Amino acid sequence: MWKSEANPSDIASIDAIIAAAYDSISGPAGQKRDWDRERSLYYPGARLIPTAKPGTNDDLAPQILDVDGFIARVEPYFAEHGFYEKEIARRTEQFGNIAHVWSTYESRHNPDDPEPFMRGINSIQLFYDGSRWWIVTIYWQQESADNPIPEKYL
8 A cells, every 4th residue: 555645535536536636636837746645546556548649640648657657757847837627527437336527627737727738538447346446547648739639528
């Protein structure tokens, strides 16, 4: 298990853990994020999978990261840039102890920026162990001219 205990209010419901996931990565440029809080949301062995172009001439491909790999990927960016991400729409399906959430997001450099610099969709898989929710996987893709966000996800 992770070093840090989760805040009970972060893991009490699907709403709570999704809000905590967005909140834990958001903040001004140069502000160290609470990575122990971030780690506490994820089931051991969880994966964060951005869909990106590995090189300038490459096609989109998933980049499979563990939580610490994700932190290493974003920390240099957060040191230089403000990053505030928030959910703007959600579709949830649940069966027993598992849930799948399509979470549409917007990203801004400052919370009061009039327009986001990026939007996309997170596909989030969750597990309820009888006492708390865990994030098992977050797999996402940014919106692009070739792939605008469909109306049903807004």
